Amino acid sequence: MPDAKESLTDAQLTELIDIVKKIHGFDFSDYTEASFRRRIARVMMIKKLEFYDLKHLLINNPNFFQEFLEEITVNVTEMFRDPAFYKSLHTQVIPYLSTYQHIKVWCAGCSTGEEAYSLAILLNEEKLLKRSFIYGTDINTEVLNYAKKGIYSLRKIKSYAENYLFTGLPGSLTDHFTMMYDAAAIHSELKQNTLFSVHNLISDTVFNEFQLISCRNVFIYFETELQHRILDLFYNSLCPLGYLCLGNKETIRSDIFRKKFKVINQKENIYQKIGS
Structure with missing residues (x-):
């Protein structure tokens, strides 16, 4: 052994x-x-x-x-992980997204759903969730089943609540949950416009056009060539001037893709699609 x-x-x-x-x-x-x-x-x-x-x-x-x-597959995730990212999203991206009649968001590599629900909470606080739809995808059906339930242990909620506090959003994270003994269930209104399904970034293709794609802390597990193939998938999945969010340890290094994306926030790796 x-x-x-x-x-x-x-x-x-x-x-x-x-x-x-x-x-x-x-x-x-x-x-x-x-x-x-x-x-x-x-x-x-x-x-x-x-x-x-x-x-x-x-x-x-x-x-x-x-x-x-x-x-x-690595399934390390948190609600409002890296609060500074959500602050930047709130101030630099949400105002632009609010100009759309319909907002489609793709949370790629969503694991057990915490990031997708974090985005749902952010959109809800800005009164945008009712005209938004969030797609959470992963290759792992077990974590997707967990995400669909939207139920998390109180121990996790306590640590997530600290992240939420640093985002500067109003109230507390628990305002968005119903307590259930030793667990908490995300409010149904936050699940209503969210769909979790299987999608393989390596082999599957474009399935919709999005205003925002978030794929954070996934690229670090891929070799450069695969990163470029997935960046191409994301580019083709974004509407003109749509936004791409990568993790804070990830960046677009390819000169080809640097010409296709404008840097919105270098520290938080938020990009905007440019060109056609």
């Missing part, structure tokens, strides 16, 4: 990627290698598997693949 210090050989890693792509239709070949190796080692350690056992399960046990996918 491998521990965190052990690593698969290059041949074994390539074989696993090939098996997952051929049998399950997920292509991990352009994920950053170091991160992918670590997460596979974690799966093998948790499940007490040798390489042969892991390969056998991926080939013969469809149910195991969902568990594998949950471990491989």
